[in-house]
Amino acid sequence: MYIVQSQIDCKDVDNKLIENSVCLLRNLSYHVHREIPGCERYQEAAPLNQGPAPSSQKGGCFSSRKSKDEWFSKGKKDDDAAADIIDIPKRTVPAKGYELLFQPEVVRIYTSLLKESKNPTVLEASAGAVQNLCAGRWTYGRYIRALLRHEKGLPMMTELLAHGNDRVVRAMSGALRNMAIDARNRDLLGKHAVPHLVANLPGGGQSQPVRALSEETVVSVLSTLQEVLGSSLESAKTLRSSQGIERLVLINKDGNRSEREVRGAGLVLQTVWGYKELRRTLEKDGWKKTDFMVNLNPPSNNTRANGGYEDSTLPLIDKGQEPEGKQVFDVYPVK
Structure with missing residues (x-):
């Protein structure tokens, strides 16, 4: 960590x-x-903050640069800042050894790298570290998710979903899924990140060329969409307006997509149809109930022990064989 910080200081x-x-x-x-x-x-x-973010909470803790203005809620920035106080207890003694890995201030190291680095491996590893630290139901994971929001991590990782490197896209998607466990983060991602996630799904048409992303990355994106849409009608509306329904249905009917991709798309479609307030609009768009009622036949061992968290990240070095028994939305551990 000393090495990384010193190199950041040297730019x-x-x-x-x-x-x-x-x-x-x-x-x-x-x-x-x-x-x-x-x-x-x-x-x-x-799990904390599993429900929708309270309406009094505002997402105004992002960068004031013009490129991030769309992430701000309407209203005074002072009000936004006051609504987003992060209550992290002060330490009585300096952190040392392994404690340095998960202290909240480590967030600034990773956000600095996400902001400044052009090296795909550095970007992937930084997002992987964020994903790991935000996994699990533990106090420091909650602190880190909140501080990442405060340090503009959400818009940084969202913009990097458009990166040309498949592994970088996958890493950003995995990190954003764990960030979305926090209700405030999920609300902001639902408003601003859904179109960026949809853009990484197959089936963009001539105006939006299909990105050549791997199965693992597409499944990761679907997993993140499922997390973000899980408790927000507004997010589902954004998915619809971003042509996400078309892409999800295409994955299911293409015939050339993997079982994991089809299952992942089906879970998202079922979530969308679950919002009764949206069904009439979807039917006016020409969709039928059968487009959303995909037969998933879930395996009995597909339940996450961690309750929605991605608690592991993909290895940086590809292995000769993939683990057995992989299921939709599973991500494999670093070894």
């Missing part, structure tokens, strides 16, 4: 030293919430 964030160091931090962050000594004292008994 040299694309060299091999940074690449290796960030990959190490990413791997060290894997399952940190389960493996640190005394991890029990940080565990939180139930």
